[in-house]
Amino acid sequence: MSALKNHRLFWPVLVLVALLTANAIYRPSFLAVQMRDGHLYGSVIDIVRLSAPLILVALGMTLVIATGGIDLSVGSICAISGAVACFYISQQPDQNSLASVLTALVLGLGLALVLGAWNGVLVAIIGIQPIIATLILMVAGRGLAQLITEGQIITINSSPYKTIGVGHLLTLPFAIFVALAVTVLLAALTRRTALGMIIESVGGNAEASRLAGIRSRRIIFLAYVISAVCAAIAGFMLTANVSSADGNSAGLWIELDAILAVVIGGTSLAGGRFFFSGTILGALIIQTLTTTVYAMDISPQTSLLFKAVVVIAVCLIQAPAFRDKFTRRKPTAVSQKEQVPA
Amino acid sequence: MLTTGKALTRRHAVAVLTATLLTAGLAACGNSDTGDKPADDGKLTLGFSQVGAESGWRTANTNSIKEAAAAAGIELKFDDAQQKQENQIKAIRNYIQQKVDVIAFSPVVESGWDTVLKEAKDAGIPVILTDRAVDSQDKTLYKTFIGSDFVKEGKLSGEWLVNESKSATGTVNIVELQGTTGSAPANDRKKGFAAAIAANPNLKVIASQTGDFTRAGGKAVMEQFLKAHPKIDVLFAHNDDMGLGALEAITAAGKVPGKDIKIITIDAVKDGMQALADGKFNFIAECSPLLGPQLMELVKKVKAGETVPARIETQETTFTPEQAKAALPTRKY
Numbered sequence: 284m285s286a287l288k289n290h291r292l293f294w295p296v297l298v299l300v301a302l303l304t305a306n307a308i309y310r311p312s313f314l315a316v317q318m319r320d321g322h323l324y325g326s327v328i329d330i331v332r333l334s335a336p337l338i339l340v341a342l343g344m345t346l347v348i349a350t351g352g353i354d355l356s357v358g359s360i361c362a363i364s365g366a367v368a369c370f371y372i373s374q375q376p377d378q379n380s381l382a383s384v385l386t387a388l389v390l391g392l393g394l395a396l397v398l399g400a401w402n403g404v405l406v407a408i409i410g411i412q413p414i415i416a417t418l419i420l421m422v423a424g425r426g427l428a429q430l431i432t433e434g435q436i437i438t439i440n441s442s443p444y445k446t447i448g449v450g451h452l453l454t455l456p457f458a459i460f461v462a463l464a465v466t467v468l469l470a471a472l473t474r475r476t477a478l479g480m481i482i483e484s485v486g487g488n489a490e491a492s493r494l495a496g497i498r499s500r501r502i503i504f505l506a507y508v509i510s511a512v513c514a515a516i517a518g519f520m521l522t523a524n525v526s527s528a529d530g531n532s533a534g535l536w537i538e539l540d541a542i543l544a545v546v547i548g549g550t551s552l553a554g555g556r557f558f559f560s561g562t563i564l565g566a567l568i569i570q571t572l573t574t575t576v577y578a579m580d581i582s583p584q585t586s587l588l589f590k591a592v593v594v595i596a597v598c599l600i601q602a603p604a605f606r607d608k609f610t611r612r613k614p615t616a617v618s619q620k621e622q623v624p625a
Numbered sequence: 626m627l628t629t630g631k632a633l634t635r636r637h638a639v640a641v642l643t644a645t646l647l648t649a650g651l652a653a654c655g656n657s658d659t660g661d662k663p664a665d666d667g668k669l670t671l672g673f674s675q676v677g678a679e680s681g682w683r684t685a686n687t688n689s690i691k692e693a694a695a696a697a698g699i700e701l702k703f704d705d706a707q708q709k710q711e712n713q714i715k716a717i718r719n720y721i722q723q724k725v726d727v728i729a730f731s732p733v734v735e736s737g738w739d740t741v742l743k744e745a746k747d748a749g750i751p752v753i754l755t756d757r758a759v760d761s762q763d764k765t766l767y768k769t770f771i772g773s774d775f776v777k778e779g780k781l782s783g784e785w786l787v788n789e790s791k792s793a794t795g796t797v798n799i800v801e802l803q804g805t806t807g808s809a810p811a812n813d814r815k816k817g818f819a820a821a822i823a824a825n826p827n828l829k830v831i832a833s834q835t836g837d838f839t840r841a842g843g844k845a846v847m848e849q850f851l852k853a854h855p856k857i858d859v860l861f862a863h864n865d866d867m868g869l870g871a872l873e874a875i876t877a878a879g880k881v882p883g884k885d886i887k888i889i890t891i892d893a894v895k896d897g898m899q900a901l902a903d904g905k906f907n908f909i910a911e912c913s914p915l916l917g918p919q920l921m922e923l924v925k926k927v928k929a930g931e932t933v934p935a936r937i938e939t940q941e942t943t944f945t946p947e948q949a950k951a952a953l954p955t956r957k958y
Contacts, residue, residue: 310853312852313852319878319879320879324877324878325852326848326849326852329845329848329849329852333845429678433684434678434681434683434684435681435684436681436840436866436896438896449873449877521841524841524844525840525841525844525869525870525873526873527840527869527896529839529840529841529866532837532838532839532841532842533841573845574845574849576834577834577845577846577848577849577850578849578852578853580832580833580834580853582833583803583806583834583835584806584807586835
């Protein structure tokens with residue numbers, strides 16, 4: 284029991300279970316899942332589907348934060364890549380053609396690579412502080428997205444594109460498989476090779492890592508590019524979810540949710556060690572919280588306060604120093620020195 | 626090489642500065658001439674400061690003002706404030722210096738206008754507010770406020786529903802998608818709707834939640850409403866976009882929008898009108914951005930010294946599916 288309690292993910296899991304339980308008590312049918320039109324249907328499925336974009340953005344954010352940086356521009360990149368993809372599709376004579384949808388995705392991803400490289404150059408090469416460097420694109424990027432959509436909402440009618448946001452595979456939302464695939468890819472890339480360790484080393488001390496023979500700049504640059512690509516895929520999901528690109532509101536404030544997910548997941552904002560599993564759990568908690576507000580119909584005037592209280596509780600409960608005050612156990616060093624699973 | 630470059634830059638700078646001063650001087654002279662004799666060329670000058678270009682609605686609003694000014698033969702000096710009050714104040718001061726005949730603007734926020742409006746008043750330039758109001762205590766600082774009446778839009782939506790459910794015997798369950806929490810359109814539309822449906826005790830709002838005026842928000846909220854409430858008869862959305870998002874949630878839940886669940890929205894943008902014409906929506910109360918022609922009429926009246934009402938409503942209407950079909954081909958936004 285004690286070993287379980289000391290596990291890094293124990294408290295986030297507990298919070299998630301508590302939220303779901305509260306919902307189930309409020310309305311027992313909350314957890315009910317039924318088959319409809321050949322796929323699963325229910326509030327829990329909604330949570331899984333809607334959390335996919337946040338998971339993606341938060342995974343990229345985890346790597347950036349691990350290098351000791353932060354990426355505020357992910358929301359704008361979501362909007363830009365979604366806008367580019369939707370704009371391209373809207374210009375095609377046959378919006379349902381798979382080829383043109385794939386081209387649209389390549390365009391969106393290509394642009395995200397450029398934007399990620401821009402962030403990377405500002406931070407890694409020129410040496411601007413990450414919060415300032417990515418703030419530039421956070422602000423300017425919204426303008427760019429609106430430029431692409433000409434200030435309008437672009438509505439498209441493309442079933443292949445729509446699949447990314449609302450389609451199903453093996454009765455489950457398609458989006459979650461995309462998020463899963465990216466997770467597996469990133470986990471393999473960082474944990475099956477030395478890359479993960481190198482990133483943690485750079486985040487711990489970039490200069491020491493450089494002296495030890497690691498090309499710190501290249502690693503930091505790479506983190507921003509990966510983050511931008513993750514954001515672009517999330518942008519596709521967000522726009523596909525409503526079959527329209529809204530440069531003004533797509534992915535608005537998702538960077539803050541992503542940072543929160545990373546922090547709930549146990550990755551330190553100071554950089555260093557990072558935990559994908561914790562980040563995913565963090566993203567699920569945030570989405571569950573949002574859905575809870577709707578499902579319980581908590582009034583909009585108080586919902587922000589409700590969210591804030593839960594988030595503060597999650598953060599406090601995770602802090603060993605805070606818990607020890609109540610349990611009066613001797614603070615152990617164990618909880619901070621666990622081994623790192625993928 | 627370096628020194629030549631520097632010298633060149635400095636000479637350039639001087640030249641530019643001189644040119645600016647000259648132009649400014651000339652412009653000032655030119656303006657003071659028209660200021661003294663406004664009927665010189667018979668052309669009115671209107672300085673307009675727009676909030677920004679944040680939505681399709683706003684773009685249509687801007688275009689309407691530009692087109693109407695051209696049609697009315699009024700010279701328009703247009704400024705986009707990009708959502709910043711300081712930009713608007715700067716623009717208004719510029720208009721005062723240029724001695725335009727009338728100043729109009731859509732205030733980005735409600736407060737903090739007294740000083741600059743006083744300056745305009747002292748310079749004898751009448752000010753017209755469009756689309757959004759200011760909270761100044763001194764009502765003489767501006768001539769009139771032209772814009773939509775959000776309460777009325779909510780009321781018209783509610784009245785349609787009351788009329789529609791006259792024959793309903795049981796309770797009619799309504800869910801409401803509110804706009805951005807605390808915004809004037811969200812507050813007022815909610816208020817107007819609630820007042821109108823109070824006429825029939827069978828009409829009951831069973832859930833009301835914000836969808837932030839966005840499609841994604843409307844969809845996410847509606848998905849949960851549908852799961853929490855097995856019997857929903859009517860959806861009232863504070864704008865078309867939330868209604869359009871909710872449409873997808875309703876379809877995914879295996880219900881038929883427009884039939885199983887009646888949908889009432891506000892705005893009447895093109896995508897919303899299309900949904901109405903397709904029978905997916907049932908009723909839209911218009912919130913029109915096309916106040917250009919009315920504004921130009923006002924500019925002329927104000928300049929001629931005629932008294933105008935302190936509050937003028939934008940000419941707006943409501944749409945049923947048949948009316949939407951008829952109006953759609955000529956819809957501008």
